Amino acid sequence: AQSVTQPDIHITVSEGASLELRCNYSYGATPYLFWYVQSPGQGLQLLLKYFSGDTLVQGIKGFEAEFKRSQSSFNLRKPSVHWSDAAEYFCAVFNAGNNRKLIWGLGTSLAVNP
């Protein structure tokens, strides 16, 4: 069955430090992959997505992610974190088979120290 794993439940970084959030997926075909961010009291906002082509994708707010098929990973990165990046981050894969829906990871909570 398709699944998404975000190994880190909670991460704390200092403002200005680099960030990498891990995401591993299990999916038989070429995946459609997404990263969403959820700030307190807010809905989910799409940061970036990968459908095909260049394996390094750029998103909003200075985020990028790299698709590595050999590792079944789609890790999210940011070179310099801002305090406003503190939020919950979700990785998801779209099941393009008969049951077409997003399959979500459990999320990684990011805290940013000043």
Place this chain on the structure above:
Amino acid sequence: KAGVTQTPRYLIKTRGQQVTLSCSPISGHRSVSWYQQTPGQGLQFLFEYFSETQRNKGNFPGRFSGRQFSNSRSEMNVSTLELGDSALYLCASRWGLAGAKLFSYNEQFFGPGTRLTVL
């Protein structure tokens, strides 16, 4: 263009009661999906409506139901509430069905959610 709106934002109910949540999609969007979000289970897909018809559903009991109106607004209803129904319920809209064509996808936009607490 206004985003997805959900009402109410917060609800407190007791076990055994029923509840109705409302979602207004982005203008022009015809598909509405509902999700349940809890700390332990994460985001779980409830169902998707398009043109007033349920097109896809997740693995939830029949106590969870929904409907969509001709203006694309959607409601979801939970009957006979249980403590475990306490969650953030998110609504998302998109212009068409997810994967309307094979291997296609169109982006969905989320509302802020309704926080349901069952006592």
